[in-house]
Amino acid sequence: MTPAIELHGVDYAYDGGPPVLRDACLTVEEGEFVAIAGPNGGGKTTLLRILLGLARPAAGTALLFGEPAHRFSRRATLGYLAQRSRLGTDAPATVREVVSAGRLAAGGLLGPLRAGDKAIVARAIADVGLEEKADAPLATLSGGQQQRAFIAKALAAEPSLLVLDEPTAGVDPGAQESLARLLERLHRERQVTVLYVSHEFGAVENVVRRLVLVRGGIVFDGPPSDLPGAWHDPSHVHA
Amino acid sequence: MLELDFMRMAFAAGSVVGLLAPAVGFFVVQRRMSLIGDGIGHTAFAGVAFGYLVGLSPVLTALVAAVGGAVAVEWLRARRGTAGDQALALLFYTGLAAGVVLVSAAGRFDAGLFAFLFGAILTVTTSDLVLVAVLGAVGLATIGLLYRALAGIALDEEGAHVAGVPVALLNVLLAALVGLTVAISMRIVGILLVAALMVLPVIAASRVARSMRASFLLALALGLASVWIGLTVSYYGNLAAGGAIVLVAAAFVLAATAAGSVTRGRVPAR
Numbered sequence: 001m002t003p004a005i006e007l008h009g010v011d012y013a014y015d016g017g018p019p020v021l022r023d024a025c026l027t028v029e030e031g032e033f034v035a036i037a038g039p040n041g042g043g044k045t046t047l048l049r050i051l052l053g054l055a056r057p058a059a060g061t062a063l064l065f066g067e068p069a070h071r072f073s074r075r076a077t078l079g080y081l082a083q084r085s086r087l088g089t090d091a092p093a094t095v096r097e098v099v100s101a102g103r104l105a106a107g108g109l110l111g112p113l114r115a116g117d118k119a120i121v122a123r124a125i126a127d128v129g130l131e132e133k134a135d136a137p138l139a140t141l142s143g144g145q146q147q148r149a150f151i152a153k154a155l156a157a158e159p160s161l162l163v164l165d166e167p168t169a170g171v172d173p174g175a176q177e178s179l180a181r182l183l184e185r186l187h188r189e190r191q192v193t194v195l196y197v198s199h200e201f202g203a204v205e206n207v208v209r210r211l212v213l214v215r216g217g218i219v220f221d222g223p224p225s226d227l228p229g230a231w232h233d234p235s236h237v238h239a
Numbered sequence: 240m241l242e243l244d245f246m247r248m249a250f251a252a253g254s255v256v257g258l259l260a261p262a263v264g265f266f267v268v269q270r271r272m273s274l275i276g277d278g279i280g281h282t283a284f285a286g287v288a289f290g291y292l293v294g295l296s297p298v299l300t301a302l303v304a305a306v307g308g309a310v311a312v313e314w315l316r317a318r319r320g321t322a323g324d325q326a327l328a329l330l331f332y333t334g335l336a337a338g339v340v341l342v343s344a345a346g347r348f349d350a351g352l353f354a355f356l357f358g359a360i361l362t363v364t365t366s367d368l369v370l371v372a373v374l375g376a377v378g379l380a381t382i383g384l385l386y387r388a389l390a391g392i393a394l395d396e397e398g399a400h401v402a403g404v405p406v407a408l409l410n411v412l413l414a415a416l417v418g419l420t421v422a423i424s425m426r427i428v429g430i431l432l433v434a435a436l437m438v439l440p441v442i443a444a445s446r447v448a449r450s451m452r453a454s455f456l457l458a459l460a461l462g463l464a465s466v467w468i469g470l471t472v473s474y475y476g477n478l479a480a481g482g483a484i485v486l487v488a489a490a491f492v493l494a495a496t497a498a499g500s501v502t503r504g505r506v507p508a509r
């Protein structure tokens with residue numbers, strides 16, 4: 001089977017800046033649940049942007065389901081939650097409106113959302129446990145609930161690949177645990193490939209079987225139990 | 240007052256603009272580009288002046304200049320990333336300066352120019368009205384068809400991009416709609432005030448509404464109400480219509496801010 005994600009020898013630097021990633025190689029099979037961790041500025045977000053085809057590597061290749069990532073033909077099946085997602089608007093959007101926006105590409109761009117798509121949106125809201133808040137403005141929700149709404153938005157695409165950049169940042173520890181459990185359940189029930197970036201990965205350590213540490217490249221890739229003891233807090237990685 | 244022909248014309252054309260300006264402005268404000276309407280107004284001014292100079296219909300040349308300017312700004316913003324602010328400044332001043340130079344070349348610092356700068360809604364002719372109605376209907380239908388797509392991009396541009404939504408194309412289309420709105424609103428509220436009608440009803444609505452859709456619809460209602468109340472006041476008070484309309488819209492913002500801080504007190508802050 002074609003892997004969901006393949007990175008081969010990827011180098012990357014921002015305009016005129018120092019190298020951010022060097023010789024990064026990563027293969028993720030369909031149906032895997034992979035956590036990505038590493039220090040701030042280690043290149044996690046950059047790695048995601050490359051594997052989603054939003055940025056082109058200076059060297060190496062990035063493939064999505066076997067196709068070049070920047071020319072991937074089935075984009076409507078990608079669910080992406082950007083880092084520190086916040087609404088790009090001052091209008092008081094409700095949970096349902098935010099989640100519906102995740103159905104934009106899959107449900108067609110023109111006219112109102114069709115009944116089938118509305119049902120998919122409702123299911124995504126139910127899956128993250130926000131039914132009761134479905135028509136509340138997002139600003140009236142707690143930080144953890146808002147992150148759930150954004151996860152539901154990514155789910156509304158009925159994605160075959162779900163990529164989440166620090167979905168638990170700025171959320172209290174209790175909510176972090178429950179978000180991690182939620183992601184694990186969604187992965188199991190929906191059989192979706194999940195790539196989950198977590199700065200504080202303590203919460204996922206018990207959930208994932210594969211952990212990737214990023215620090216200017218990929219410095220570790222394996223089961224969390226194989227991590228060298230000194231590396232357990234990813235914010236203090238000394239590779 | 241509605242037994243008067245010119246007032247009926249003014250209300251008809253004003254109603255189209257009162258709906259279209261906030262409908263387009265809604266998405267511009269959500270993308271935090273509130274001042275783009277102003278910049279486009281200045282390129283429209285250059286268009287009017289060019290029309291004078293070469294003897295073409297100023298509305299037509301303004302339409303071309305405004306749509307072209309808006310698309311250019313969007314292109315610069317997309318290409319140069321964060322320099323959107325500077326792109327706007329370049330457009331703003333070049334448009335104004337070119338307009339002044341062209342008007343002087345045409346020797347037309349006169350009342351006709353004044354009408355474009357500040358609006359002359361009481362002099363709207365049947366052919367003006369037809370143009371406003373047709374272009375306004377096209378603009379509103381486009382917004383209606385693309386509401387969900389434009390709202391989705393406003394909520395999460397990068398997410399839409401990843402999902403394969405043609406974000407760049409839709410952004411250019413929105414910019415073109417801004418240009419169209421400026422050009423057809425020019426005779427009603429004037430180049431210098433058209434941006435206000437795109438922005439103020441939207442700000443007022445977002446202060447009190449509880450959903451994006453409610454916010455959008457309320458902005459349209461407030462735009463329409465601003466035009467109707469403003470026109471009525473200007474008729475009975477013998478005041479400049481464009482200014483009266485915008486002052487009513489500004490009053491809505493103040494009232495909505497007061498009302499919003501009352502309702503918001505009951506909602507748990509985030």
Ligand SMILES: Nc1ncnc2c1ncn2[C@@H]1O[C@H](COP(=O)(O)OP(=O)(O)O)[C@@H](O)[C@H]1O
Pocket residue numbers: 014015017020038039040041042043044045046047
């Ligand atoms: N748009 C950008 N322009 C220039 N440098 C950037 C940009 N985005 C990130 N960087 C730099 O690239 C490095 C990696 O950043 P990032 O991928 O965001 O790391 P992480 O997500 O692990 O915190 C950092 O040194 C950061 O300063």
Ligand SMILES: [Mg+2]
Pocket residue numbers: 044045046083165
């Ligand atoms: Mg990051």
